[in-house]
Amino acid sequence: MIVSESISKIYNGNTVLEIEKFEIKKGQSIGLVGNNGAGKTTFFSLLLDLIQPTTGTIKNKGVVVSESDSWKSFTSSFIDESFLIGYLTAEEYFYFIGELREQNKADVDALVSQFSDFFHDEILGKKKYLRDLSKGNQKKVGIVAALIGNPEVVILDEPFANLDPTTQIRLKEIIKELTQNKAVTVLVSSHDLSHVTDVSDRIVVLEKGRIVKDLETNAATLTDLEMYFSKSMSLT
Amino acid sequence: MFTHILKLEWKSFFRSANFTKGIAIKIFLAFFALYLMVCFAVLGASSYFIAAKAVPTVDPLLTVCKYIVIWFLGDLLFRFFAQKLPVLNSKALMVIPIKKKTIIHYLLLKSNVSAFNIIPLFFLIPFGVVLLTKGYAVTNVLFWLLSMVVLIQANNFINFIINKSNQCFYAIASLLAVGVFVQYFGFYDVVTPAGNLYFSLYKQPFFTLAPIGLLLLFYIINFKHFLQHFYLDDGVLAKKEKVVTSSEFSWLNRFGDVAPFLKNDIKLIWRNKRPRMTAVLSLVMLFYGLIFFTNPTYGEGSSIMYVFASIFITGMFLMNFGQFIPSWDSAYFNLLMSQNISMKQYLKSKRMLLLLSIGVLTLLSLPYFYFGWKVGVLLLIGGVYNAGVNVPALLYLCTFNKKRVDLAKSAMMNYEGMGMAQWLMIIPMMLIPMGIFSLISYLVSFNVAAGVLLCLGVIGLILQNYIFFKLESVFKKRKYAMVIGFQQK
Numbered sequence: 056m057i058v059s060e061s062i063s064k065i066y067n068g069n070t071v072l073e074i075e076k077f078e079i080k081k082g083q084s085i086g087l088v089g090n091n092g093a094g095k096t097t098f099f100s101l102l103l104d105l106i107q108p109t110t111g112t113i114k115n116k117g118v119v120v121s122e123s124d125s126w127k128s129f130t131s132s133f134i135d136e137s138f139l140i141g142y143l144t145a146e147e148y149f150y151f152i153g154e155l156r157e158q159n160k161a162d163v164d165a166l167v168s169q170f171s172d173f174f175h176d177e178i179l180g181k182k183k184y185l186r187d188l189s190k191g192n193q194k195k196v197g198i199v200a201a202l203i204g205n206p207e208v209v210i211l212d213e214p215f216a217n218l219d220p221t222t223q224i225r226l227k228e229i230i231k232e233l234t235q236n237k238a239v240t241v242l243v244s245s246h247d248l249s250h251v252t253d254v255s256d257r258i259v260v261l262e263k264g265r266i267v268k269d270l271e272t273n274a275a276t277l278t279d280l281e282m283y284f285s286k287s288m289s290l291t
Numbered sequence: 292m293f294t295h296i297l298k299l300e301w302k303s304f305f306r307s308a309n310f311t312k313g314i315a316i317k318i319f320l321a322f323f324a325l326y327l328m329v330c331f332a333v334l335g336a337s338s339y340f341i342a343a344k345a346v347p348t349v350d351p352l353l354t355v356c357k358y359i360v361i362w363f364l365g366d367l368l369f370r371f372f373a374q375k376l377p378v379l380n381s382k383a384l385m386v387i388p389i390k391k392k393t394i395i396h397y398l399l400l401k402s403n404v405s406a407f408n409i410i411p412l413f414f415l416i417p418f419g420v421v422l423l424t425k426g427y428a429v430t431n432v433l434f435w436l437l438s439m440v441v442l443i444q445a446n447n448f449i450n451f452i453i454n455k456s457n458q459c460f461y462a463i464a465s466l467l468a469v470g471v472f473v474q475y476f477g478f479y480d481v482v483t484p485a486g487n488l489y490f491s492l493y494k495q496p497f498f499t500l501a502p503i504g505l506l507l508l509f510y511i512i513n514f515k516h517f518l519q520h521f522y523l524d525d526g527v528l529a530k531k532e533k534v535v536t537s538s539e540f541s542w543l544n545r546f547g548d549v550a551p552f553l554k555n556d557i558k559l560i561w562r563n564k565r566p567r568m569t570a571v572l573s574l575v576m577l578f579y580g581l582i583f584f585t586n587p588t589y590g591e592g593s594s595i596m597y598v599f600a601s602i603f604i605t606g607m608f609l610m611n612f613g614q615f616i617p618s619w620d621s622a623y624f625n626l627l628m629s630q631n632i633s634m635k636q637y638l639k640s641k642r643m644l645l646l647l648s649i650g651v652l653t654l655l656s657l658p659y660f661y662f663g664w665k666v667g668v669l670l671l672i673g674g675v676y677n678a679g680v681n682v683p684a685l686l687y688l689c690t691f692n693k694k695r696v697d698l699a700k701s702a703m704m705n706y707e708g709m710g711m712a713q714w715l716m717i718i719p720m721m722l723i724p725m726g727i728f729s730l731i732s733y734l735v736s737f738n739v740a741a742g743v744l745l746c747l748g749v750i751g752l753i754l755q756n757y758i759f760f761k762l763e764s765v766f767k768k769r770k771y772a773m774v775i776g777f778q779q780k
Binding site: 103104105106107124127128130131132134135137138139140141142143144147151152154155156157182183184204 | 538554563622626631
């Protein structure tokens with residue numbers, strides 16, 4: 056589904072990302088882990104054509120992302136609050152995204168109603184602008200909006216951060232449901248090793264812009280990861 | 292304790308992102324401040340003589356005193372829009388051991404050192420010097436000046452009290468409007484009693500105690516207010532939340548694939564302070580035509596000022612709002628760039644918004660036909676020229692925008708988002724059509740010149756598809772710079 060070839064990003068001589076070859080198959084759910092500055096968000100930004108790679112290309116379903124807009128119709132993402140329109144209410148925001156993704160109001164309503172337990176009655180019908188919601192609630196809106204319009208690729212940057220425990224558990228279920236039929240490719244980054252191993256069938260560890268581990272998730276993965284990160288702590 | 296806070300302020304000033312960036316704007320602002328100072332100084336030095344000439348039978352000081360009440364009320368209105376409440380990084384200071392009272396005293400005293408309070412001195416001091424040279428009593432003049440300074444400072448604190456409610460603003464604005472109306476049409480002489488009041492401050496130096504008392508009173512009111520409301524969920528630090536209603540604007544759906552953006556842009560304008568003020572200003576500027584079209588001297592010769600006025604009036608929204616495309620969307624630009632929309636659609640929606648604004652403003656300016664067919668025809672041509680030439684020209688220049696705009700801030704005296712592009716825009720948009728028009732109407736005739744402008748506009752409209760194809764590729768190239776620039780607060 057997603058193929059990146061010899062992609063790199065260099066800022067003023069600092070290499071922040073350098074990945075030889077990286078391929079994600081359709082229906083896979085990928086967890087990106089790594090300490091701050093490892094290049095997770097940089098990779099997502101490259102994938103969304105928000106920044107230009109210094110070298111290499113990324114193809115999303117065969118489309119070179121920097122050359123054509125056509126990948127946008129099947130890709131959706133929530134990276135940070137710059138993906139929210141602060142002066143809209145949650146409903147208006149969902150309908151706006153729906154309109155862009157060719158979904159009518161009924162479609163959007165049907166999808167959003169599935170997440171009423173996720174919202175805890177704090178978002179829908181509250182007559183508040185998104186800018187007045189708490190960080191956690193803003194995040195919930197952004198994540199649900201990224202599921203509108205049957206995307207084939209869903210990109211979520213740190214979706215578990217700022218969420219309360221109940222919602223974290225519910226979000227894990229949502230992501231698992233998405234990838235159940237192997238139709239949707241999900242990319243998630245997280246600092247929470249246990250959550251990310253729960254939802255991903257492949258874990259990629261980044262360190263200083265390079266892939267240092269690429270694991271199929273199994274029962275031992277979490278222990279592996281914990282070992283790895285505690286070691287890198289003792290090394291530095 | 293004050294020195295600690297002062298040190299913090301010093302660092303926050305010199306280390307702020309604004310300080311290191313935007314030298315051009317800094318220089319412009321410095322010149323603007325200098326210009327204001329000179330204006331006030333000249334006014335201060337000459338108003339005695341103006342007053343003496345205008346009303347020779349009355350003491351010039353009394354004449355000037357009469358107008359001070361209007362000045363003070365106007366000052367208050369201007370402050371309401373432009374002067375910000377004193378805020379320093381209070382959130383961080385709340386939890387460390389500094390007395391609350393110290394912080395509040397500091398905030399209030401800091402507000403005294405503001406351009407709003409300093410610039411009037413450039414009027415008052417030269418005026419006072421002139422009074423002294425004209426043989427007014429030294430003590431009386433000094434105390435009168437002191438009273439004026441104290442009253443200006445009182446205005447400073449009154450502003451913080453009224454700033455909390457719009458009702459206060461409307462009350463003062465209508466008071467001023469009614470006062471000017473009543474005075475102008477001679478129903479009632481408002482300024483004379485007010486003038487006498489201010490003049491008595493000169494005659495009786497000890498009356499200065501009254502303004503000082505007022506100043507102290509307003510200071511204490513502010514102090515008490517801040518002290519009571521110095522909590523995160525209260526007063527100046529609180530985030531204001533409003534209950535809002537969702538709106539659909541489904542009538543805009545007829546615009547097809549650009550409809551979602553048009554609806555969004557209308558919400559953007561309606562629900563955010565800065566774009567709302569910009570839009571309202573565009574409507575207010577419709578009356579600007581009255582200055583030009585009522586004055587027959589502007590219509591003589593090439594009618595060049597009519598051309599200026601018609602492009603200005605019909606293109607006010609285009610210029611005021613359009614200059615910050617796409618910076619208005621800077622807070623959620625990443626969303627727009629990764630959502631299922633093409634650059635072309637995005638640009639088309641902006642163009643549609645601008646065209647609609649030109650249409651509306653041109654329609655609203657039709658009553659100016661009253662001032663003759665020349666005016667009316669030029670207004671229509673101005674609209675067409677704006678639509679055909681200025682819209683694509685502006686959108687092209689907008690590709691240079693890469694500064695963030697904060698939607699919640701006031702539009703008055705706000706230079707956020709300003710860059711080179713904003714200055715360059717004036718040349719093609721106003722000077723070129725005026726130049727073409729005056730040249731042709733000088734060489735040939737008014738009719739031909741008007742025809743040429745109309746043709747240019749129509750050609751622009753015909754070529755729009757081609758122009759948009761070009762614009763799209765330019766935007767695509769600059770998009771990455773915008774993504775980076777819009778993230779920087």
